[in-house]
Amino acid sequence: MSPALIAENIAKVRETIVECAEKSGRLSTDITLVGVCKYFGDEVTRMVAEAGLFDLGENRPQQLWNKASSLDALPIRWHQIGHLQRNKVRRSLPFIHLFHAGDSMRLLVEINKEADRVQAVQDVLLEVNVSGEEAKHGFMPDEMDAVLEECAGLSSLRVRGLMAMAGLHSGLDGAAAEFESLRSLKERLERSKPDNVELGELSMGMSRDYHIAIEHGATIVRVGSSLFEGIPRT
Numbered sequence: 001m002s003p004a005l006i007a008e009n010i011a012k013v014r015e016t017i018v019e020c021a022e023k024s025g026r027l028s029t030d031i032t033l034v035g036v037c038k039y040f041g042d043e044v045t046r047m048v049a050e051a052g053l054f055d056l057g058e059n060r061p062q063q064l065w066n067k068a069s070s071l072d073a074l075p076i077r078w079h080q081i082g083h084l085q086r087n088k089v090r091r092s093l094p095f096i097h098l099f100h101a102g103d104s105m106r107l108l109v110e111i112n113k114e115a116d117r118v119q120a121v122q123d124v125l126l127e128v129n130v131s132g133e134e135a136k137h138g139f140m141p142d143e144m145d146a147v148l149e150e151c152a153g154l155s156s157l158r159v160r161g162l163m164a165m166a167g168l169h170s171g172l173d174g175a176a177a178e179f180e181s182l183r184s185l186k187e188r189l190e191r192s193k194p195d196n197v198e199l200g201e202l203s204m205g206m207s208r209d210y211h212i213a214i215e216h217g218a219t220i221v222r223v224g225s226s227l228f229e230g231i232p233r234t
């Protein structure tokens, strides 16, 4: 019952992505769906992967460690989408395909140091606080030129793009404006950025607003609840 329902929900979200991409003259293959399984444990997460969705996002590092260990037979690409404390960097990095929540220079320096220590290069996104809400993590837009300069000097860090969350109280029109501001920030930064910093990825949009984020250039959408409609949370 649940596996079929999850597969159906995933198919619906993928269809929505295709429709939205077409509407805005984009290729749906340029948009990565990250399935956010943070509301569920191993069993349901396994069903999502077995339905063929292998880009999975976790918010809390503890859950990432547990799931990555117990589901390590599956070819899952784990995305850490939530804030990471510096003291959890060492334990988390080996699992993380793409880190979405690069929200302070101190954290990025720590990630670079740890990646360097194990002779790896870590792909990261820089989180930007586009809503201006105080409770939100992330850099302010006007800090970003300096942040990119500093990141360019961190040789075990590979910046791949920007990430943002719409404000909790922004509503859908507000979300649209915030997504657009992330896109225009990206376009502005691309003209002056250091060569070894890439800004191709825009991670934005969740269940309630990913259709809007795609219209505004999202290349990665992070969708949780919509994948689990009809599945009771345990």
Ligand SMILES: *Cc1c(COP(=O)(O)O)cnc(C)c1O
Pocket: 036, 038, 059, 081, 082, 165, 205, 206, 207, 208, 222, 223, 224, 225, 226
């Ligand atoms: C939980 C979460 C999501 C997914 O949210 P839904 O509303 O369940 O789709 C996306 N991004 C981040 C950073 C999250 O914490």
